[in-house]
Amino acid sequence: MIPTALTADQVNARLHELTVIDVRTTGEYASGHLPGAHNVPLDRLDTALPALKTAAGRGGLLVVCASGARSATACRRLADQGITAATLIGGTTAWTQLGHDIHRPAGTRSPWAMDRQVRLVAGSLVLTGLIAGQRWSAARRLSAGVAGGLVFSALTNTCGMARILAKLPHNRPKAADLDATLAALTGGQKPVAEPVRRA
Incomplete structure (x- = not known):
């Protein structure tokens, strides 16, 4: 054993x-x-x-x-x-x-390694929310949601985004x-x- x-x-x-x-x-x-x-x-x-x-x-x-x-x-x-x-x-x-x-x-x-894929997607979503938020203030919620998800991920040592990305064809x-x-x-x-x- x-x-x-x-x-x-x-x-x-x-x-x-x-x-x-x-x-x-x-x-x-x-x-x-x-x-x-x-x-x-x-x-x-x-x-x-x-x-x-x-x-x-x-x-x-x-x-x-x-x-x-x-x-x-x-x-x-x-x-x-x-x-x-x-x-x-x-x-x-x-x-x-x-x-x-x-x-x-x-x-x-x-x-790419999963953590790199997560950083790319999370960063892209935050950036999209901030840019779109210049015109539509509600779009900033996207950035806030991703930020909240990252904090939750760190606190629980889990990653929902990684689970989703793992289902993509190139990762399976x-x-x-x-x-x-x-x-x-x-x-x-x-x-x-x-x-x-x-x-």
Whole structure:
């Protein structure tokens, strides 16, 4: 049994014995992930429960995301289903800051990281509300609403806008990709190795 939270250095020492589940969006995963990680986006976690239960029965299950927030949520949801999993403290951000290897599919152009997508959309909506508010004062409510949403997001460590953006086609896995991941988890296979690239 592994602890419920591991540092990047602890994970690096035990990576060969862990099944790693990356719960970021497909685009974020393609931008660089832990070696051998399987991509099961957080919003598809329920679909993957049987395969994750099988994988956890074989050994340690590690869930990762960019910062550790989504992976902690995933671990709680898995625990509710009787599946024990650990989270990577600080996520892939901490992993790359310490210089550990990441994998990126060669020749893949990945979309922006989710936090960057959120900043673009939130900033665009605020700017639109302010500019439109010059002519129609009611448009300023858009800016106020986005600001309130950002404050709520920070206080609750959740992000409704990220949930919405995760549903866009460029952030979602193809059904065949998710099916292949679930088959690999059930069969105990590691993903095909990709070229190692430094962050």
